[in-house]
Structures are given as C-alpha cells and as structure tokens.
Amino acid sequence: MSKQEATGVVPALGESALTGWQGAVGKAVAGPVSRRTRWTEEQIRTAIGLLILAYAVYRVLRPSIRAIRAA
Numbered sequence: 001m002s003k004q005e006a007t008g009v010v011p012a013l014g015e016s017a018l019t020g021w022q023g024a025v026g027k028a029v030a031g032p033v034s035r036r037t038r039w040t041e042e043q044i045r046t047a048i049g050l051l052i053l054a055y056a057v058y059r060v061l062r063p064s065i066r067a068i069r070a071a
Contacts (some may be wrong), residue, residue, distance in 0.1 A: 008049070011042060014047065014048070014049030014053070015042075017052045018048065018049045018052070026045055026052070027045060028029065030045045
C-alpha cells in the first residue's frame with residue numbers, strides 16, 4: 001500500500017463491492033478516469049464500489065418497503 005492510498009473503512013467497503021464483472025469494469029474504468037481528474041485511482045474505485053453497494057441495498061429494500069406500504 002502506497003502513501004497516497006487511504007486506509008479506513010470507507011475505502012475497504014468500496015473495494016469489497018468490486019467483485020465479479022462489476023469489479024472488472026470498475027477497475028478498468030478507474031485508471032483512465034483518474035488520469036483525467038484530480039482523484040486517485042483508489043478513490044475512483046471506492047466511489048464505484050460504493051455506488052454498486054448502494055444500488056444493491058436499494059434493490060433489496062425496495063420490495064420490502066413496498067410490501068409494508070401496501071399492507
């Protein structure tokens with residue numbers, strides 16, 4: 001781990017969401033995006049991972065919330 005890479009819960013959580021084909025795409029996109037922006041590659045991977053995780057949580061909770069409202 002280099003000095004530029006952040007340590008903590010949020011980067012670890014974002015990186016853990018990058019598995020399977022989504023992880024391959026996220027890691028492939030992170031390099032070119034980081035070269036064109038001010039953010040590091042790890043920050044881009046973390047953001048992509050957190051977006052994937054948030055979408056997964058939304059997809060799991062949405063039917064439950066609809067069922068509760070309908071009852």
